[in-house]
Amino acid sequence: MITKIKVKKMFNDAGVQCPIATLNMIDDHVTRLIRTMAYRCEHGNIKRLTPDLFWVAIGNHKPNKNLRHSSKVK
Numbered sequence: 001m002i003t004k005i006k007v008k009k010m011f012n013d014a015g016v017q018c019p020i021a022t023l024n025m026i027d028d029h030v031t032r033l034i035r036t037m038a039y040r041c042e043h044g045n046i047k048r049l050t051p052d053l054f055w056v057a058i059g060n061h062k063p064n065k066n067l068r069h070s071s072k073v074k
Contacts (some may be wrong), residue, residue: 002030004023004027005025006052007023007026007027008023036059037057037058038057040057040058040059041053041056041057044056
């Protein structure tokens with residue numbers, strides 16, 4: 001789960017100060033991204049978002065074959 005404490009620590013680890021107003025803006029932006037992902041799933045008729053269907057949520061129109069767990073072909 002993404003928390004403001006984790007976000008602030010990431011910026012602090014990079015040597016960047018991040019005041020609460022900026023953390024609130026980041027929180028708002030991430031909320032909009034997740035809302036967009038949920039919208040894509042709803043309109044893509046996804047009832048359960050699994051790792052194999054994550055491409056729908058992020059807006060790719062073609063699934064990434066590297067994400068699928070398939071058997072090795074010789």
